[in-house]
Amino acid sequence: MEEYLRTDITNDKDVKLLVHAFYDKVRQDEKLGYIFNDFAKVDWDQHLPKMIDFWSNLLFQTGRYKGRPFRQHLPLPIQKNDFGRWLKLFIEAVDEHFLGEKAEYSKEMAAKIAASFSIRMEMEQKF
Numbered sequence: 001m002e003e004y005l006r007t008d009i010t011n012d013k014d015v016k017l018l019v020h021a022f023y024d025k026v027r028q029d030e031k032l033g034y035i036f037n038d039f040a041k042v043d044w045d046q047h048l049p050k051m052i053d054f055w056s057n058l059l060f061q062t063g064r065y066k067g068r069p070f071r072q073h074l075p076l077p078i079q080k081n082d083f084g085r086w087l088k089l090f091i092e093a094v095d096e097h098f099l100g101e102k103a104e105y106s107k108e109m110a111a112k113i114a115a116s117f118s119i120r121m122e123m124e125q126k127f
């Protein structure tokens with residue numbers, strides 16, 4: 001990784017690169033890949049644009065995502081430590097491509113939302 005080439009997340013092209021880099025990792029992960037591909041049978045052509053909208057809204061308040069994603073995770077066979085795997089891959093994807101305030105903010109938001117999903121799942125007695 002060449003340090004001087006990394007810049008911040010600044011536009012939609014960057015968000016797209018981040019989302020694609022992250023889900024490339026997710027798909028290759030034994031446990032997370034199973035949940036997305038085999039259990040949920042996610043249609044990636046629909047999911048990736050949705051996730052680009054989600055992150056573009058979080059980072060740049062574009063208003064492009066208005067959903068409430070938590071409940072869609074309840075039927076999934078997610079275990080507590082899967083959130084750690086998810087977050088590790090997200091942080092890796094950010095750090096491999098970007099460096100800057102928005103990059104840091106994206107990792108903070110990912111950590112906060114993953115923690116809140118985990119707590120809410122615990123409250124729903126998922127684990």
Ligand code: HEM
Pocket residue numbers: 032035036040042050051054067068069072073076078082083086109110113114117
């Ligand atoms: C172990 C961790 C996670 C797994 C395995 C997971 C898996 C999934 C799957 C399979 C879907 C597709 C559901 C469907 O369309 O039927 C989905 C949707 C989604 N996930 Fe996750 N997810 C995880 C964590 C997170 C986290 C931490 C966030 C937020 C930072 C997030 C944000 C979303 C969003 C925004 C959607 C789209 C919901 C919609 O259709 O509006 N996920 N996730």
